[in-house]
Amino acid sequence: xxxxxxxxxxxxxxxxxxxxxxxxxxxxxxxxxxxxxxxxxxxxxxxxxxxxxxxxxxxxxxxxxxxxxxxxxxxxxxxxxxxxxxxxxxxxxxxxxxxxxxxxxxxxxxxxxxxxxxxxxxxxxxxxxxxxxxxxxxxxxxxxxxxxxxxxxxxxxxxxxxxxxxxxxxxxxxxxxxxxxxxxxxxxxxxxxxxxxxxxxxxxxxxxxxxxxxxxxxxxxxxxxxxxxxxxxxxxxxxxxxxxxxxxxxxxxxxxxxxxxxxxxxxxxxxxxxxxxxxxxxxxxxxxxxxxxxxxxxxxxxxxxxxxxxxxxxxxxxxxxxxxxxxxxxxxxxxxxxxxxxxxxxxxxxxxxxxxxxxxxxxxx
Numbered sequence: 001x002x003x004x005x006x007x008x009x010x011x012x013x014x015x016x017x018x019x020x021x022x023x024x025x026x027x028x029x030x031x032x033x034x035x036x037x038x039x040x041x042x043x044x045x046x047x048x049x050x051x052x053x054x055x056x057x058x059x060x061x062x063x064x065x066x067x068x069x070x071x072x073x074x075x076x077x078x079x080x081x082x083x084x085x086x087x088x089x090x091x092x093x094x095x096x097x098x099x100x101x102x103x104x105x106x107x108x109x110x111x112x113x114x115x116x117x118x119x120x121x122x123x124x125x126x127x128x129x130x131x132x133x134x135x136x137x138x139x140x141x142x143x144x145x146x147x148x149x150x151x152x153x154x155x156x157x158x159x160x161x162x163x164x165x166x167x168x169x170x171x172x173x174x175x176x177x178x179x180x181x182x183x184x185x186x187x188x189x190x191x192x193x194x195x196x197x198x199x200x201x202x203x204x205x206x207x208x209x210x211x212x213x214x215x216x217x218x219x220x221x222x223x224x225x226x227x228x229x230x231x232x233x234x235x236x237x238x239x240x241x242x243x244x245x246x247x248x249x250x251x252x253x254x255x256x257x258x259x260x261x262x263x264x265x266x267x268x269x270x271x272x273x274x275x276x277x278x279x280x281x282x283x284x285x286x287x288x289x290x291x292x293x294x295x296x297x298x299x300x301x302x303x304x305x306x307x308x309x310x311x312x313x314x315x316x317x318x319x320x321x322x323x324x325x326x327x328x329x330x331x332x333x334x335x336x337x338x339x340x341x342x343x344x345x346x347x348x349x350x351x352x353x354x355x356x357x358x359x360x361x362x363x364x365x
Contacts, residue, residue, distance in 0.1 A: 004051040012050055015089060019043060022072070022080070031076070042068040049090060062090075062104065066111045074118040081115065081133060084108075084140045092147035096155075108144075112137050160293065163257055190227045194220060243267070243304075246281035250288040250302070257292040259300050259317075266305040276359060279340045280304075280311055283357050286333050287315040295319025295353065306361050310342075313357040321350020333357065 022039050025031040045064040052058050065087060072080035087108055091097050095104050116133060119125045125133075201216040247263065254261040284302070291297055297319030305312050322329060325346060333355075334344045341360050348354035 005047065008047070008050050009093075011093075012046075012089065015086060016043065016046070018083075018085075035076075038068065038072075046086060046090075050094060062107070065090075066107060070111050070115050070118075073115045074122075078119070078129075078133065081136055084112065084137070085143075087111075088140055088144040088147070091144055092151055096151065097148060098152060109141075112141075163292070166256060190223060190230070194223055197223070243277045243281045243284070246285050247302075247304075250284055253288055253292060254300055259291065259297055261300045261302065264301070264303040264305075266303070267311070275340070276311060276361065279336060279342075280313060280357075280359060283333055283336050283359075284313055284315070286336070287313075287330075287355060287357075290330070290333075291315070291317050291319060295321070297353075301352075309361055311359040311361045313359070314354070315357075316348075316352050316354045318352050319350075321348075321353040322346070323349075325349065330355065 019039060019042075022031075023036065026033060026036045026039070042065060045061040045068070048061040049058055049065070052061065069080060069083045069087065072083070091102075091104055091108060095102070097105050100106070116130075116137070119133070120130065197216050197220050201213050201220070204210075204213045204216065247265065251261055251263065284304075288300070288302075291300055295317050297317035299318050301314070301316040303312075303314040303316075305314075329346065330344055336342075337344050337357055337359065343358045345356040345358065346354070347356050
Protein backbone atom coordinates (compact mmCIF):
# COMPACT_ATOMS: atom_id res chain seq x y z
CA UNK A 1 0.00 0.00 0.00
CA UNK A 2 2.88 2.34 0.87
CA UNK A 3 4.43 1.74 -2.54
CA UNK A 4 1.17 2.68 -4.25
CA UNK A 5 1.00 5.91 -2.27
CA UNK A 6 4.56 6.72 -3.33
CA UNK A 7 3.57 6.20 -6.95
CA UNK A 8 0.99 9.03 -6.80
CA UNK A 9 2.09 12.07 -8.81
CA UNK A 10 3.14 14.95 -6.59
CA UNK A 11 0.53 17.27 -8.15
CA UNK A 12 -2.25 15.13 -6.66
CA UNK A 13 -0.63 15.54 -3.25
CA UNK A 14 -0.37 19.31 -3.75
CA UNK A 15 -4.15 19.45 -4.30
CA UNK A 16 -4.70 18.25 -0.75
CA UNK A 17 -3.54 21.62 0.56
CA UNK A 18 -7.06 22.88 -0.16
CA UNK A 19 -8.40 20.56 2.56
CA UNK A 20 -7.36 23.30 4.99
CA UNK A 21 -10.58 25.14 4.10
CA UNK A 22 -13.02 22.49 5.41
CA UNK A 23 -10.75 21.63 8.37
CA UNK A 24 -10.33 25.23 9.54
CA UNK A 25 -14.05 25.68 10.47
CA UNK A 26 -13.78 22.56 12.66
CA UNK A 27 -10.71 23.98 14.41
CA UNK A 28 -12.44 27.34 14.98
CA UNK A 29 -15.59 25.65 16.27
CA UNK A 30 -17.85 26.74 13.44
CA UNK A 31 -18.41 23.07 12.50
CA UNK A 32 -18.68 20.12 14.93
CA UNK A 33 -15.68 17.83 15.44
CA UNK A 34 -17.43 14.87 13.80
CA UNK A 35 -17.32 16.79 10.53
CA UNK A 36 -13.57 16.22 10.56
CA UNK A 37 -14.28 12.50 10.10
CA UNK A 38 -16.16 13.30 6.88
CA UNK A 39 -13.19 15.33 5.65
CA UNK A 40 -10.84 12.44 6.43
CA UNK A 41 -13.19 10.06 4.58
CA UNK A 42 -13.00 12.35 1.55
CA UNK A 43 -9.18 12.32 1.61
CA UNK A 44 -9.15 8.52 1.97
CA UNK A 45 -11.54 8.21 -1.01
CA UNK A 46 -9.39 10.61 -3.03
CA UNK A 47 -6.21 8.61 -2.37
CA UNK A 48 -8.14 5.38 -2.83
CA UNK A 49 -9.17 6.36 -6.35
CA UNK A 50 -5.53 7.07 -7.17
CA UNK A 51 -4.17 3.81 -5.77
CA UNK A 52 -6.77 1.08 -6.23
CA UNK A 53 -6.75 -1.22 -9.24
CA UNK A 54 -10.16 -2.66 -8.39
CA UNK A 55 -12.88 -1.12 -10.56
CA UNK A 56 -15.63 -1.55 -7.97
CA UNK A 57 -13.57 0.08 -5.24
CA UNK A 58 -12.69 2.89 -7.63
CA UNK A 59 -16.38 3.59 -8.25
CA UNK A 60 -17.10 3.41 -4.51
CA UNK A 61 -14.41 6.02 -3.78
CA UNK A 62 -15.63 8.18 -6.67
CA UNK A 63 -19.18 8.01 -5.31
CA UNK A 64 -18.02 9.05 -1.82
CA UNK A 65 -16.27 12.08 -3.29
CA UNK A 66 -19.38 13.07 -5.27
CA UNK A 67 -21.60 12.75 -2.18
CA UNK A 68 -19.10 14.79 -0.12
CA UNK A 69 -19.07 17.69 -2.59
CA UNK A 70 -22.82 17.65 -3.28
CA UNK A 71 -23.83 17.19 0.37
CA UNK A 72 -21.53 19.85 1.78
CA UNK A 73 -22.40 22.35 -0.96
CA UNK A 74 -26.14 21.84 -0.39
CA UNK A 75 -26.28 21.57 3.41
CA UNK A 76 -23.07 23.08 4.88
CA UNK A 77 -21.67 25.89 2.72
CA UNK A 78 -21.96 26.70 -0.97
CA UNK A 79 -18.21 27.35 -1.16
CA UNK A 80 -17.75 23.58 -1.15
CA UNK A 81 -18.71 23.85 -4.81
CA UNK A 82 -15.03 24.62 -5.49
CA UNK A 83 -14.23 21.03 -4.52
CA UNK A 84 -15.42 19.99 -7.96
CA UNK A 85 -11.82 20.81 -8.90
CA UNK A 86 -10.71 17.62 -7.12
CA UNK A 87 -13.06 15.66 -9.36
CA UNK A 88 -11.91 17.62 -12.40
CA UNK A 89 -8.27 16.65 -11.84
CA UNK A 90 -9.20 13.00 -11.57
CA UNK A 91 -11.24 13.13 -14.78
CA UNK A 92 -8.43 14.80 -16.69
CA UNK A 93 -5.34 12.97 -15.46
CA UNK A 94 -6.39 9.78 -13.71
CA UNK A 95 -9.44 8.37 -15.48
CA UNK A 96 -8.19 9.75 -18.81
CA UNK A 97 -11.68 10.43 -20.12
CA UNK A 98 -11.99 11.34 -23.78
CA UNK A 99 -15.38 13.09 -23.89
CA UNK A 100 -19.04 12.89 -22.91
CA UNK A 101 -19.17 9.14 -23.53
CA UNK A 102 -17.51 8.50 -20.17
CA UNK A 103 -19.78 7.51 -17.28
CA UNK A 104 -17.48 9.40 -14.92
CA UNK A 105 -18.19 12.61 -16.84
CA UNK A 106 -21.95 12.06 -16.69
CA UNK A 107 -21.88 11.48 -12.93
CA UNK A 108 -19.70 14.59 -12.60
CA UNK A 109 -22.27 16.69 -14.51
CA UNK A 110 -25.22 15.05 -12.73
CA UNK A 111 -23.73 16.02 -9.37
CA UNK A 112 -23.64 19.65 -10.48
CA UNK A 113 -27.30 19.49 -11.58
CA UNK A 114 -28.26 18.02 -8.19
CA UNK A 115 -26.45 20.80 -6.35
CA UNK A 116 -28.11 23.57 -8.33
CA UNK A 117 -31.51 21.86 -8.16
CA UNK A 118 -31.36 21.43 -4.39
CA UNK A 119 -30.36 25.07 -3.86
CA UNK A 120 -33.15 26.30 -6.13
CA UNK A 121 -35.93 24.07 -4.77
CA UNK A 122 -35.17 23.84 -1.06
CA UNK A 123 -33.17 26.96 -0.27
CA UNK A 124 -34.69 29.30 -2.88
CA UNK A 125 -31.45 31.17 -3.51
CA UNK A 126 -31.47 34.59 -5.15
CA UNK A 127 -30.91 35.04 -8.88
CA UNK A 128 -27.62 36.88 -8.35
CA UNK A 129 -26.26 34.08 -6.19
CA UNK A 130 -27.48 31.47 -8.68
CA UNK A 131 -25.59 33.31 -11.42
CA UNK A 132 -22.47 33.22 -9.23
CA UNK A 133 -22.77 29.45 -8.80
CA UNK A 134 -23.39 28.85 -12.51
CA UNK A 135 -20.32 30.91 -13.38
CA UNK A 136 -18.21 28.77 -11.03
CA UNK A 137 -19.59 25.53 -12.46
CA UNK A 138 -19.11 26.77 -16.03
CA UNK A 139 -15.51 27.66 -15.19
CA UNK A 140 -14.94 24.21 -13.66
CA UNK A 141 -16.45 22.44 -16.67
CA UNK A 142 -14.54 24.54 -19.21
CA UNK A 143 -11.31 23.93 -17.34
CA UNK A 144 -12.06 20.21 -17.12
CA UNK A 145 -12.71 19.75 -20.81
CA UNK A 146 -9.79 22.04 -21.62
CA UNK A 147 -7.47 19.83 -19.58
CA UNK A 148 -8.97 16.74 -21.21
CA UNK A 149 -8.32 18.25 -24.63
CA UNK A 150 -4.72 19.10 -23.70
CA UNK A 151 -4.14 15.58 -22.39
CA UNK A 152 -5.62 14.02 -25.56
CA UNK A 153 -3.33 16.16 -27.73
CA UNK A 154 -0.35 15.18 -25.57
CA UNK A 155 -1.31 11.50 -25.85
CA UNK A 156 -1.60 11.84 -29.64
CA UNK A 157 1.83 13.46 -29.83
CA UNK A 158 3.31 10.71 -27.68
CA UNK A 159 1.67 8.02 -29.82
CA UNK A 160 2.90 9.74 -32.98
CA UNK A 161 6.43 9.91 -31.56
CA UNK A 162 6.33 6.19 -30.78
CA UNK A 163 4.98 5.52 -34.27
CA UNK A 164 7.75 7.58 -35.85
CA UNK A 165 10.32 5.74 -33.76
CA UNK A 166 8.89 2.42 -34.96
CA UNK A 167 9.08 3.61 -38.56
CA UNK A 168 12.68 4.75 -38.10
CA UNK A 169 13.45 1.36 -36.60
CA UNK A 170 11.90 -0.31 -39.65
CA UNK A 171 14.01 1.80 -41.98
CA UNK A 172 17.16 1.01 -40.05
CA UNK A 173 16.29 -2.69 -40.01
CA UNK A 174 15.74 -2.67 -43.77
CA UNK A 175 19.12 -1.02 -44.28
CA UNK A 176 20.84 -3.53 -42.00
CA UNK A 177 19.22 -6.44 -43.82
CA UNK A 178 20.19 -4.96 -47.16
CA UNK A 179 23.83 -4.43 -46.12
CA UNK A 180 24.04 -7.86 -44.49
CA UNK A 181 22.61 -9.61 -47.55
CA UNK A 182 24.96 -7.76 -49.90
CA UNK A 183 28.00 -8.62 -47.79
CA UNK A 184 26.93 -12.24 -47.44
CA UNK A 185 26.29 -12.68 -51.16
CA UNK A 186 29.43 -10.92 -52.36
CA UNK A 187 32.14 -11.43 -49.74
CA UNK A 188 31.20 -14.64 -47.93
CA UNK A 189 32.32 -17.00 -50.66
CA UNK A 190 35.30 -14.75 -51.47
CA UNK A 191 36.87 -15.14 -48.02
CA UNK A 192 36.22 -18.87 -48.11
CA UNK A 193 38.01 -19.10 -51.45
CA UNK A 194 40.94 -16.99 -50.19
CA UNK A 195 41.30 -19.26 -47.18
CA UNK A 196 41.37 -22.41 -49.33
CA UNK A 197 43.85 -20.97 -51.81
CA UNK A 198 46.12 -19.66 -49.04
CA UNK A 199 46.26 -23.13 -47.46
CA UNK A 200 47.00 -24.64 -50.87
CA UNK A 201 49.78 -22.11 -51.55
CA UNK A 202 51.40 -22.90 -48.17
CA UNK A 203 51.33 -26.64 -48.91
CA UNK A 204 52.83 -26.11 -52.37
CA UNK A 205 55.52 -23.86 -50.86
CA UNK A 206 56.49 -26.61 -48.40
CA UNK A 207 56.71 -29.01 -51.35
CA UNK A 208 58.91 -26.44 -53.14
CA UNK A 209 56.51 -26.39 -56.08
CA UNK A 210 57.25 -22.72 -56.71
CA UNK A 211 55.60 -22.35 -60.13
CA UNK A 212 52.28 -23.58 -58.67
CA UNK A 213 52.77 -21.30 -55.62
CA UNK A 214 53.23 -18.34 -57.94
CA UNK A 215 50.05 -19.29 -59.83
CA UNK A 216 48.02 -19.52 -56.61
CA UNK A 217 49.35 -16.18 -55.33
CA UNK A 218 48.40 -14.49 -58.61
CA UNK A 219 44.88 -15.90 -58.30
CA UNK A 220 44.67 -14.73 -54.66
CA UNK A 221 45.80 -11.29 -55.80
CA UNK A 222 43.13 -11.19 -58.51
CA UNK A 223 40.41 -12.36 -56.11
CA UNK A 224 41.43 -9.60 -53.69
CA UNK A 225 41.16 -6.96 -56.43
CA UNK A 226 37.75 -8.27 -57.49
CA UNK A 227 36.58 -8.21 -53.87
CA UNK A 228 37.68 -4.59 -53.48
CA UNK A 229 35.65 -3.68 -56.56
CA UNK A 230 32.62 -5.49 -55.11
CA UNK A 231 32.97 -3.56 -51.84
CA UNK A 232 33.10 -0.27 -53.77
CA UNK A 233 29.95 -1.32 -55.63
CA UNK A 234 28.18 -2.11 -52.35
CA UNK A 235 29.17 1.28 -50.93
CA UNK A 236 27.90 3.04 -54.05
CA UNK A 237 24.63 1.13 -53.84
CA UNK A 238 24.23 2.19 -50.21
CA UNK A 239 24.44 5.82 -51.32
CA UNK A 240 21.62 5.31 -53.79
CA UNK A 241 18.11 3.95 -53.21
CA UNK A 242 16.28 1.55 -55.46
CA UNK A 243 12.71 2.51 -56.21
CA UNK A 244 11.40 -1.03 -55.73
CA UNK A 245 12.87 -1.40 -52.23
CA UNK A 246 11.75 2.07 -51.17
CA UNK A 247 8.26 1.43 -52.46
CA UNK A 248 8.00 -1.64 -50.24
CA UNK A 249 9.38 0.35 -47.31
CA UNK A 250 6.84 3.12 -47.88
CA UNK A 251 3.97 0.61 -47.96
CA UNK A 252 5.11 -0.92 -44.67
CA UNK A 253 5.51 2.53 -43.08
CA UNK A 254 1.99 3.58 -44.04
CA UNK A 255 0.50 0.27 -42.91
CA UNK A 256 2.26 0.52 -39.53
CA UNK A 257 0.78 4.01 -39.18
CA UNK A 258 -2.70 2.55 -39.76
CA UNK A 259 -3.07 4.12 -43.21
CA UNK A 260 -4.65 2.08 -45.97
CA UNK A 261 -2.43 2.38 -49.03
CA UNK A 262 -3.04 1.68 -52.72
CA UNK A 263 -0.11 1.55 -55.16
CA UNK A 264 -0.34 1.94 -58.92
CA UNK A 265 3.15 1.31 -60.32
CA UNK A 266 3.25 1.69 -64.09
CA UNK A 267 7.03 1.99 -64.38
CA UNK A 268 9.43 -0.33 -66.12
CA UNK A 269 12.18 -0.35 -63.49
CA UNK A 270 14.73 -1.78 -65.91
CA UNK A 271 14.57 1.36 -68.04
CA UNK A 272 15.32 3.82 -65.18
CA UNK A 273 18.76 5.31 -64.78
CA UNK A 274 20.28 5.05 -61.32
CA UNK A 275 20.11 8.79 -60.58
CA UNK A 276 16.43 8.99 -61.60
CA UNK A 277 15.55 5.92 -59.57
CA UNK A 278 17.43 7.16 -56.48
CA UNK A 279 15.86 10.64 -56.61
CA UNK A 280 12.36 9.25 -57.15
CA UNK A 281 12.83 6.84 -54.23
CA UNK A 282 13.93 9.59 -51.84
CA UNK A 283 11.06 11.87 -52.94
CA UNK A 284 8.54 9.08 -52.44
CA UNK A 285 9.90 8.31 -48.97
CA UNK A 286 9.78 11.99 -47.97
CA UNK A 287 6.17 12.41 -49.11
CA UNK A 288 5.08 9.26 -47.27
CA UNK A 289 6.82 10.45 -44.10
CA UNK A 290 4.96 13.78 -44.33
CA UNK A 291 1.63 11.94 -44.59
CA UNK A 292 2.40 9.90 -41.47
CA UNK A 293 3.68 12.81 -39.38
CA UNK A 294 1.30 15.60 -40.39
CA UNK A 295 -1.70 14.52 -42.48
CA UNK A 296 -3.72 12.37 -40.00
CA UNK A 297 -4.88 10.44 -43.03
CA UNK A 298 -6.72 7.13 -43.21
CA UNK A 299 -6.08 6.35 -46.88
CA UNK A 300 -3.22 7.05 -49.27
CA UNK A 301 -2.76 6.51 -53.01
CA UNK A 302 0.63 6.27 -54.75
CA UNK A 303 0.97 6.35 -58.52
CA UNK A 304 4.20 6.01 -60.50
CA UNK A 305 4.07 6.61 -64.25
CA UNK A 306 6.08 8.19 -67.04
CA UNK A 307 5.54 10.14 -70.21
CA UNK A 308 7.95 10.52 -73.12
CA UNK A 309 9.90 13.19 -71.26
CA UNK A 310 9.35 12.83 -67.53
CA UNK A 311 8.72 10.55 -64.60
CA UNK A 312 5.57 11.48 -62.63
CA UNK A 313 4.99 10.56 -58.96
CA UNK A 314 1.50 11.19 -57.61
CA UNK A 315 0.87 10.96 -53.87
CA UNK A 316 -2.68 11.50 -52.62
CA UNK A 317 -4.22 11.24 -49.15
CA UNK A 318 -7.48 12.05 -47.34
CA UNK A 319 -5.81 13.89 -44.45
CA UNK A 320 -6.19 17.46 -43.20
CA UNK A 321 -4.17 18.90 -46.10
CA UNK A 322 -2.91 22.49 -46.38
CA UNK A 323 -4.97 25.46 -45.14
CA UNK A 324 -3.05 27.92 -47.33
CA UNK A 325 -0.05 27.88 -49.65
CA UNK A 326 2.81 30.12 -48.53
CA UNK A 327 5.44 28.76 -50.90
CA UNK A 328 7.61 26.87 -48.41
CA UNK A 329 5.47 23.72 -48.25
CA UNK A 330 7.28 20.44 -48.94
CA UNK A 331 10.59 22.33 -49.13
CA UNK A 332 12.63 19.14 -48.69
CA UNK A 333 10.84 17.48 -51.59
CA UNK A 334 11.20 20.64 -53.67
CA UNK A 335 14.94 20.78 -52.95
CA UNK A 336 15.41 17.21 -54.12
CA UNK A 337 13.32 17.72 -57.24
CA UNK A 338 14.92 21.08 -58.12
CA UNK A 339 18.41 19.61 -57.81
CA UNK A 340 17.33 17.19 -60.53
CA UNK A 341 15.63 19.90 -62.65
CA UNK A 342 12.24 18.64 -61.54
CA UNK A 343 9.05 20.29 -60.27
CA UNK A 344 6.64 19.79 -57.36
CA UNK A 345 2.97 20.53 -58.05
CA UNK A 346 0.26 20.88 -55.39
CA UNK A 347 -2.71 19.75 -57.46
CA UNK A 348 -5.16 19.82 -54.54
CA UNK A 349 -4.62 21.29 -51.06
CA UNK A 350 -7.16 19.02 -49.30
CA UNK A 351 -10.16 16.74 -49.79
CA UNK A 352 -7.97 15.05 -51.02
CA UNK A 353 -4.44 16.37 -50.73
CA UNK A 354 -2.80 15.69 -54.09
CA UNK A 355 0.95 16.21 -54.69
CA UNK A 356 2.55 15.54 -58.05
CA UNK A 357 6.30 15.44 -58.64
CA UNK A 358 7.74 15.71 -62.17
CA UNK A 359 11.30 14.46 -62.81
CA UNK A 360 13.11 14.56 -66.18
CA UNK A 361 13.19 11.05 -67.57
CA UNK A 362 16.18 9.31 -69.10
CA UNK A 363 16.30 5.83 -70.58
CA UNK A 364 18.92 3.48 -69.19
CA UNK A 365 21.49 2.67 -71.87
